[in-house]
Amino acid sequence: MKTIKLQLEPLTCPSCIKKIETRLGKMNGVEEVKVMFNSSKVKATFNEESVKVEEIKETIEKLGYPALN
Amino acid sequence: MLLKINKFKNHITAIAGFLLVLALVTHFMDLTVLKQAALLITTVIAGIPIFIKAFQALRMKVFSIELLVAIAVIGALFIGEYVESAVVTFLFLFGDYLEARTLQKTRSSLKELIDMAPQEAVVWRGGEEVTVEIDKVEVGDHVIIRSGGKVPVDGSVISGQASLNEAAVTGESVPKMKSKDDKVFSGTIVDSGYMEIIAEKVGDDTTFAKIIELMEEAQDSKSKTEKFLDKFANVYTPAVVILSVLVYLITRDLHIAITFLVVACPGALVIGAPVSNVAGIGNGAKNGVLVKGGEVMDKFSKVDTIVFDKTGTLTKGKPEVTDIKVFGEYEEEDVLRLVAQAETVSEHHLGRTIVKKANEKGMELSIKPTNVEVMKGNGIHVTIGVNHLSIGNKKLMDADGIHIKDEVSAYAIEREKLGNTAIFAAIDGKIVGIFSIADQIREDAVEALTRMRKNGIKKMIMLTGDNKHTAELVAKKLGLDEFHAELLPENKVEWVKKLKEEGHVVAMAGDGINDAPAIATADIGLAMGEGGTDVSMETADVVLMADKLMQFSHAYSLSKATIRNMKQNTFFAVGTVFVLLAGVLAGSVHLASGMFIHEASVLLVILNAMRLIRFNHRNIERERQVQVAEV
Numbered sequence: 254m255k256t257i258k259l260q261l262e263p264l265t266c267p268s269c270i271k272k273i274e275t276r277l278g279k280m281n282g283v284e285e286v287k288v289m290f291n292s293s294k295v296k297a298t299f300n301e302e303s304v305k306v307e308e309i310k311e312t313i314e315k316l317g318y319p320a321l322n
Numbered sequence: 323m324l325l326k327i328n329k330f331k332n333h334i335t336a337i338a339g340f341l342l343v344l345a346l347v348t349h350f351m352d353l354t355v356l357k358q359a360a361l362l363i364t365t366v367i368a369g370i371p372i373f374i375k376a377f378q379a380l381r382m383k384v385f386s387i388e389l390l391v392a393i394a395v396i397g398a399l400f401i402g403e404y405v406e407s408a409v410v411t412f413l414f415l416f417g418d419y420l421e422a423r424t425l426q427k428t429r430s431s432l433k434e435l436i437d438m439a440p441q442e443a444v445v446w447r448g449g450e451e452v453t454v455e456i457d458k459v460e461v462g463d464h465v466i467i468r469s470g471g472k473v474p475v476d477g478s479v480i481s482g483q484a485s486l487n488e489a490a491v492t493g494e495s496v497p498k499m500k501s502k503d504d505k506v507f508s509g510t511i512v513d514s515g516y517m518e519i520i521a522e523k524v525g526d527d528t529t530f531a532k533i534i535e536l537m538e539e540a541q542d543s544k545s546k547t548e549k550f551l552d553k554f555a556n557v558y559t560p561a562v563v564i565l566s567v568l569v570y571l572i573t574r575d576l577h578i579a580i581t582f583l584v585v586a587c588p589g590a591l592v593i594g595a596p597v598s599n600v601a602g603i604g605n606g607a608k609n610g611v612l613v614k615g616g617e618v619m620d621k622f623s624k625v626d627t628i629v630f631d632k633t634g635t636l637t638k639g640k641p642e643v644t645d646i647k648v649f650g651e652y653e654e655e656d657v658l659r660l661v662a663q664a665e666t667v668s669e670h671h672l673g674r675t676i677v678k679k680a681n682e683k684g685m686e687l688s689i690k691p692t693n694v695e696v697m698k699g700n701g702i703h704v705t706i707g708v709n710h711l712s713i714g715n716k717k718l719m720d721a722d723g724i725h726i727k728d729e730v731s732a733y734a735i736e737r738e739k740l741g742n743t744a745i746f747a748a749i750d751g752k753i754v755g756i757f758s759i760a761d762q763i764r765e766d767a768v769e770a771l772t773r774m775r776k777n778g779i780k781k782m783i784m785l786t787g788d789n790k791h792t793a794e795l796v797a798k799k800l801g802l803d804e805f806h807a808e809l810l811p812e813n814k815v816e817w818v819k820k821l822k823e824e825g826h827v828v829a830m831a832g833d834g835i836n837d838a839p840a841i842a843t844a845d846i847g848l849a850m851g852e853g854g855t856d857v858s859m860e861t862a863d864v865v866l867m868a869d870k871l872m873q874f875s876h877a878y879s880l881s882k883a884t885i886r887n888m889k890q891n892t893f894f895a896v897g898t899v900f901v902l903l904a905g906v907l908a909g910s911v912h913l914a915s916g917m918f919i920h921e922a923s924v925l926l927v928i929l930n931a932m933r934l935i936r937f938n939h940r941n942i943e944r945e946r947q948v949q950v951a952e953v
Contacts, residue, residue, distance in 0.1 A: 265418055265425060291600045316384070
């Protein structure tokens with residue numbers, strides 16, 4: 254189990270939270286997702302064996318939110 | 323490509339705005355073709371970012387507000403309402419821009435704090451000064467800080483002295499003098515002077531890094547109101563979609579159905595409560611009060627009973643030996659030396675006060691005590707050389723079966739009535755002296771307590787491990803409702819439990835490790851402590867970084883203001899939605915005007931929350947000026 258924090262560009266609409274949380278939550282190996290709206294970060298806990306950080310990043314980017322780090 | 327469009331969103335918004343004005347001008351000049359063209363181009367240009375987001379969401383099979391707007395715009399184009407399609411796309415982008423700008427303001431408090439983080443440090447490496455990046459500093463490094471420089475890590479001063487602005491950690495901008503053996507915190511700034519420190523905590527372990535971490539978590543930890551609103555939005559959004567379908571089926575009017583769909587988007591509803599929280603928590607952070615999240619704000623605002631620890635909370639917690647009275651054959655010097663030697667092993671603040679007194683007199687305390695036995699809350703037993711010592715309160719003497727003569731007892735009571743703590747020292751079963759130690763009430767205690775009472779606290783209780791007489795004196799001076807003395811840490815927990823069972827909402831304020839259990843038991847636990855200790859920062863719900871009771875009072879009124887603000891926003895948002903929906907059904911609100919009111923309501927709740935950033939600003943400024951004048 255590993256937890257990462259990804260910094261996104263400043264989030265403005267609260268509906269983004271739902272969007273990201275729902276989509277990431279459906280990913281295989283992702284245990285817990287929390288979008289920290291006010292600091293514009295995504296905190297994700299995941300199983301390293303079944304999913305890679307890169308994949309999580311890619312999914313978020315596909316939703317239209319580039320990760321900064 | 324997609325990212326680029328995102329980047330130029332502001333330009334797109336500006337161009338769309340310009341085209342809309344052009345359309346208005348051509349409208350008055352009766353150039354219908356030009357007007358329609360301008361409106362169409364506006365729709366297309368402003369629509370691009372919206373459609374991209376909508377498409378992305380659709381591809382990932384998640385719901386998004388852009389999708390709703392996209393449907394509405396296509397619908398509007400379909401029925402030939404070019405004005406509406408242009409205005410709606412523009413307003414959506416423009417609203418987004420304004421929201422980003424204003425949200426930035428509500429988030430600014432935390433951003434300012436993060437910006438105070440030091441970037442580099444000057445350290446001694448291999449006999450010379452080198453400037454290194456902040457994450458290259460290690461524990462034990464010898465760090466140099468000059469005037470104007472930032473303290474890069476937590477540590478202790480080993481030489482030099484400087485006046486430090488600790489606002490980043492304590493919220494207090496009045497500079498403080500620091501010299502040898504004083505603790506300094508990462509993020510604080512050397513106003514003037516020079517010092518060298520040894521790094522004790524680096525990277526994510528520093529107090530400053532922990533504050534940032536806590537604040538980030540706090541801003542996004544949801545209050546009950548927010549959780550409720552989230553659930554509401556979860557039901558509400560699909561309900562609106564179904565309703566709009568129903569509206570279409572009944573009225574057979576696509577226009578009304580689409581307007582209904584867009585206007586009913588729960589924008590202000592979703593954002594109303596969180597912005598209040600963020601602004602409130604931000605205000606706290608700026609003033610040295612860490613409130614851990616919306617739930618804490620909510621509960622704190624309902625508190626009606628406060629339980630205080632005495633030492634270090636209501637009093638300064640920096641006691642001094644005011645008198646040493648000897649009984650028997652030992653000289654004052656010898657009693658002090660022996661007792662101080664014994665107390666070198668003690669963690670208790672009263673013990674340390676005695677050691678400090680001996681140090682001040684330049685005494686050598688090199689003999690290590692043996693057979694150390696700490697009687698928690700009562701005192702210690704040790705052996706020094708051939709002597710067996712018992713040092714502590716009256717209970718310890720009684721427990722050890724040490725006889726207390728009437729004159730000794732009378733003297734102790736007399737000292738206690740004067741506000742001292744009397745420490746009995748016995749050597750080989752005979753009392754040889756009494757140490758009087760006194761701790762002064764904080765200067766801001768009376769004012770802070772008066773204000774909190776005015777703001778709605780009904781009951782104030784003091785719980786202390788100290789003796790009855792001292793406790794009574796402090797309680798009387800501060801006008802407390804109740805006090806209970808000679809308690810152990812677990813007794814404090816019992817008291818807090820009892821108060822909770824009686825139906826009070828209890829806040830417990832304390833310092834240090836011994837209060838941690840009671841702090842954890844209370845509805846709201848407050849930790850006082852300069853810079854905060856790790857334990858208190860983790861167990862407490864609210865941390866007062868500058869060690870001031872006025873911060874407590876500020877935090878309390880802030881929580882009430884935040885919750886009030888949140889309620890205003892919620893009522894306003896719910897009200898707006900109902901008015902809009904009714905308006906749509908009655909036919910008096912159209913797509914464009916509905917969108918306008920919708921965006922305006924979102925902005926209004928943000929603006930309302932922004933008032934919290936400056937909450938109590940004037941009072942705090944005034945106080946600071948008085949303090950600076952005193953300094």
